[in-house]
Amino acid sequence: MYPEADIPVCQLSVSSNKGATYHYNMGKALAPLKDEGVLIIGSGSATHNLRSIRPRGTPPAPWATAFVSWLKTSLLDGRYEDVNEYEEKAPYAKMNHPWPDHFFPLHVAMGAAGENAKAKVVHDTWDAGSISYASFGFTAANS
Numbered sequence: 001m002y003p004e005a006d007i008p009v010c011q012l013s014v015s016s017n018k019g020a021t022y023h024y025n026m027g028k029a030l031a032p033l034k035d036e037g038v039l040i041i042g043s044g045s046a047t048h049n050l051r052s053i054r055p056r057g058t059p060p061a062p063w064a065t066a067f068v069s070w071l072k073t074s075l076l077d078g079r080y081e082d083v084n085e086y087e088e089k090a091p092y093a094k095m096n097h098p099w100p101d102h103f104f105p106l107h108v109a110m111g112a113a114g115e116n117a118k119a120k121v122v123h124d125t126w127d128a129g130s131i132s133y134a135s136f137g138f139t140a141a142n143s
Helices: 020-036 062-076 080-084 104-113
Strands: 118-123 135-139
Touching (some): 020 104, 062 080, 080 104, 104 135
């Protein structure tokens, strides 16, 4: 993205023992940095069950596609509270994210974008029968 590598970088860690709403609120706290030209990126995975990996080229499992379909619809419809409550609202939540550390970066980015931000799908591919590389971008409501 920045071949000159001339931008400052600050890495944050997620707290696996905290919930999705905690991470969403962390993002909300970071939101003012956007006004200073800071790009906020959450790097994780839409699905992340390494115990369910299959050979490359294996079609995605139904439980994985159901989760990602729910996630896309929730984000595109602006139902961020549902995404914060994914453990109760999403199909096969625990199967897709046995541990939440690869999902919480989405909540940080979602919170940083703001409650009225518009989500869009940036990339959408699958690998190994259960790994979704779906990526989302957020446009702040005032942009």
